[in-house]
Amino acid sequence: MKLEHRPHRYDDGTIRIGGEVYGIAAEIEDPYGWVWTALSLMDGTRSPGQIAERLSDAHPKVPDAASIVEQLVASGYVEDVAAMPPGELEERELDRYSRNHAFFRAVDLAPRGHGWEAQLRLKTARVVVLGLGGTGSHAAWALAAAGVGAIHCVDPDLVELSNLNRQILYCEDDVGRPKADAAVARLRTVNSDITVTGERLRISSREDLGDLITGCDALALCADRPDGHRIRVWANRACAAAGIPWAGGGYNGPLVTVGMFAPGVGTCYECLSAGEEARRRPRTPVDLGGPGAIATSAGLSGQLVAHAVLGLLTGVPLPPVGTIQGVNLVAPDHHVWVRHPPRPDCPICGSRTELDLP
Incomplete structure (x- = not known):
């Protein structure tokens, strides 16, 4: 046992x-x-x-x-103690990811050969992290620490002094430096066993986003421009066309949320957004965020995004795709759980099946 x-x-x-x-x-x-x-x-x-x-x-x-x-x-509650670790992982990787192994083993109830299957999926995965601010910097760090084999970091901005209250990848010496450059340099010191690349790029269309994610296995959407909703629509359509899953998260003051989506499974972002719009009273204003942010809200946001991406890549734990979930840091009893059925006429998710991940 x-x-x-x-x-x-x-x-x-x-x-x-x-x-x-x-x-x-x-x-x-x-x-x-x-x-x-x-x-x-x-x-x-x-x-x-x-x-x-x-x-x-x-x-x-x-x-x-x-x-x-x-x-x-x-049942999944039993492991084969005689199973040998896979040869694809070096001795230093077995040591580095030993705590990952213990976590995946504990929460995974699918019978496995040696318990390192999830880690091997991460080792061969390529993830694009779009947006390297409060959410994206924490998400990129977590994905690198977890052992995602290739991470591509994208952001158009320079590091500013006001970023340092919450953006974990930067220090005072990085002020004025492109975030993508600073993030890549820092992440390479976090984990030298993975490949980290980056570019200073502003996404201006769905086509730009489609080109960016070509060949990747998942997208961590942590950007909020041109505006939070529009870039999520672009991600929804680009990822559906590419056939890859994505997670997007952020924070609005103390409210921290993350959404998880996978083509062919569950409800897409646009249907989920339309369901929420229909649920609200007419002309209810929607506040998509502002300057209020601290390290904890940014950190939780990024960690939730990273956790969702790890689940999308490995299926351990199986992520609730087609949902938005979150917490409110000033109202402990306020748990966010948003789920709506697909719209019948939606070209992306008009017909859905059960979740089928590795």
Whole structure:
């Protein structure tokens, strides 16, 4: 059994598996003690066949010991301790990403060969981070730290002194320097095992954005110009045309949100936006942000975007695509959860299927 999911048996025979702290716990009714015996035998010293044999010896009336063992292995709460790390990862990478491995192992309930599958997907992935301000600088740092193999950083602006209260990639010596250049230099010191590139570029059309994301695996949209809504529409259409997922996030004072979208799955950004517009009372003003920002709101925003991109790339944890979620830093009971059905006539998401990620 995975250490994070050590089983517990209650007095009535019910078995609880899976860390409750992760929100992925399961309960099994085990009136005869068959499952508990099988779990107790899963201590890393026996093969599935040996466990089934010992289970049959301990409980002669068990109808199908092998099936019980197979179902427990398929549950995702079990790992093969004899599995060797993949050869595609160097020794230093196994050390660097050991905490990533423990995280993915804990939250991933899909049976895997060695537990490093998510990290290997990150190693071969290419992500464009568009916008390197408060949200983008934190997102780019997190993606680099997590081991995304290639990150391309894009921003048209120069570093200003007022940026330094929240934009993690820059210091005082960077004031006046292109953000893209400063970000690339800093990220290369964060993780020398990945490739980091950048360019100073202003996106002025959907075609510009389409050209930028050619050949990438995901887009982290952290820019808010020409205006927050318009550039998200461009991303919605460009990513749909390219067949790649994207996540976009930001903050409005203490309100921090992130949206996750994948072509062919769930609701697209434009349908989600139209659903929210229809839900609001007519002529309700919409405030898309202002100058109010601190390091914590920017940091949370960027980390949520990065977390969404990691989920889109690996499927661990499976991201709720077609939604916007978030938190309000001054109202702890205000949780943002926006979900609307696709519009039937939408050319991007008029017909949707279940999420199908790696």
